[in-house]
Amino acid sequence: MSALVVYAGSGVSGVDGKGRTTIPAELRDSVQQSSGANSVCISRHSSLPCLIGFGGAERLKLRADIETQWQSAVARGDAFDRELAGIPASSIFETAFEASGRFVLSPMLKHFGRIDDRAFYFGATTHFMLWNPDVFLKEAPAAFEPVKDELNYWLNEQAKRGK
Amino acid sequence: MSALVVYAGSGVSGVDGKGRTTIPAELRDSVQQSSGANSVCISRHSSLPCLIGFGGAERLKLRADIETQWQSAVARGDAFDRELAGIPASSIFETAFEASGRFVLSPMLKHFGRIDDRAFYFGATTHFMLWNPDVFLKEAPAAFEPVKDELNYWLNEQAKRGK
DNA sequence: TTTTCATCCATGATATCCCTTGATATGCAG
């Protein structure tokens, strides 16, 4: 484990009545390499109405980063509240996914990620994001403009194949 | 791997019903030398209706760069948004090609690159470009004028050989 | 018992791999 991986690729996946959703294959491979197992970490985004996901190595990295921030703050003589800094990472949920890449989105994650019956997955190099497609098109910041093109492509494809 | 190479040479290659296309031999050698493997990165161009390509493992380098930037930002006490920094690299697609140099252009890349049943490849030193021949002749900026001559040469050759 | 939840199996559609083929390029001997 602990390999440096790249999260890339995108796709729209369904979310069924049980909250089950499938991570697109390309992203799933990255998550597996990062975790060394069939396990994915999902977390609320700190400011945007979406979820973020990554493998186990990234989670450990977040922990290590806090130590680094603390040490360099001390070295500069700045204040750094390690307790506060650790709170965001505490809402990361790690769940197992089956061989097919499918896992259960808890009702709470669905709530905070505003996920309904479809999820738009896309890699962002160091992690991946999970949006409600409608919310993404309407509310994602300008920096995501090229990714909106991708989503529109997928929605078009799905429409062509009859829903 | 990771050698400094020059992408040069040009050619027109077919794109079959499965989206399969062959990188011309000369360019393929550069890609192999650059990546040390049978892997190529393809990406949308940021402003032109074409695709750009280069050796594989480039994405991994971008990820490593982001980590480096993050670390030095932390050391200086600066802010660094790792999430946003990862977005541009997310639209680079890495794919393996077979020994013959053939790989699959995903439907999405075909869409954004406006590729139909033929692809015009040409080296541009630091990378190579991939155009729909018709689009290239009609819409490429003036700077590509000399390259248009090359394309016309290839199209002439193909016409002579029937088809 | 009834419900809940995770694991396992089933399925149709699609993509990936590998072998083949015809055309062209290259090397070498006569």
Next chain:
DNA sequence: CTGCATATCAAGGGATATCATGGATGAAAA
């Protein structure tokens, strides 16, 4: 230079694996 054998090229086709998803099974909780 000519002729032939070999290597390499681009492209086609088909068996097989993988994808995403729907549903069934079975164990533990309510």
